[in-house]
């Protein structure tokens with residue numbers, strides 16, 4: 001590798017990831033270049049990993065750098081950038097909007113009609129360097145390390161946003177279906193907000209992780225009917241809120257069924273295209289069906305303050321720490337859906 005090239009991870013599909021090199025990018029006007037210090041493998045990367053190669057080639061995704069959960073240090077700034085400055089520690093907000101439309105101005109660039117995602121339109125964060133607009137960086141305070149930063153960028157922020165949507169509180173029972181990293185963080189936030197939480201999965205290892213975190217109840221949906229478990233946990237009528245992080249139709253429909261009247265269902269996990277049968281839940285039980293996509297830019301400080309005040313054991317969800325050279329094996333492990341979070345250390 002010459003000094004003007006960097007290592008990066010690409011994903012051609014068909015369960016293949018490759019380590020390659022690209023030229024180190026230069027920041028354009030209003031851009032910053034970030035030296036990546038921490039990144040991670042996400043469930044949504046696995047969807048790309050499992051995608052057929054021909055499909056990824058057709059859209060031009062196979063050559064783009066993979067990864068959207070990243071934190072690092074600003075290394076260079078383009079013309080016109082006054083903030084952040086070289087040397088600042090930052091987290092990358094991975095839904096990159098135009099910066100000037102109504103949604104971007106409201107701190108919700110995910111709704112921008114010109115939104116650019118990593119490994120979709122742009123090169124992602126599993127590289128030595130990434131260039132992003134200065135407005136897509138969030139300050140990482142000194143009391144959070146780069147590993148925290150990579151978790152905050154997606155999994156922690158996603159869980160926080162979903163639990164807020166469900167309005168979790170101390171007088172509620174809440175179900176979380178899917179106990180992968182986002183599900184486990186959802187459990188943590190919901191319990192810290194006071195809710196009593198039942199977790200549902202089909203993998204004993206993931207149920208065990210939730211139990212170690214002190215969850216109130218669990219259900220292995222491969223052995224016990226999750227709808228019955230939710231109803232019983234909620235005192236007969238069902239739970240007040242359910243959050244699905246699994247992305248599976250069976251889990252989503254069960255979570256919806258297990259809600260009590262006026263219950264709230266929040267869809268978070270990306271996965272199957274579910275067709276919901278909604279007439280009965282809407283008419284006869286007056287449930288609310290909504291979704292939640294990551295977190296909003298204006299929630300950043302709330303998220304940091306919540307973690308500080310509640311001292312959530314966020315690192316307990318980490319199963320493995322790797323260097324980028326171990327990514328091929330790590331993706332195989334993540335693909336098994338039996339493990340906790342896998343972090344990539346770039347320091």
Ligand SMILES: [Zn+2]
Nearest residue numbers: 042069154155
């Ligand atoms: Zn993610």
Ligand SMILES: [Zn+2]
Nearest residue numbers: 098101104112
């Ligand atoms: Zn916009």
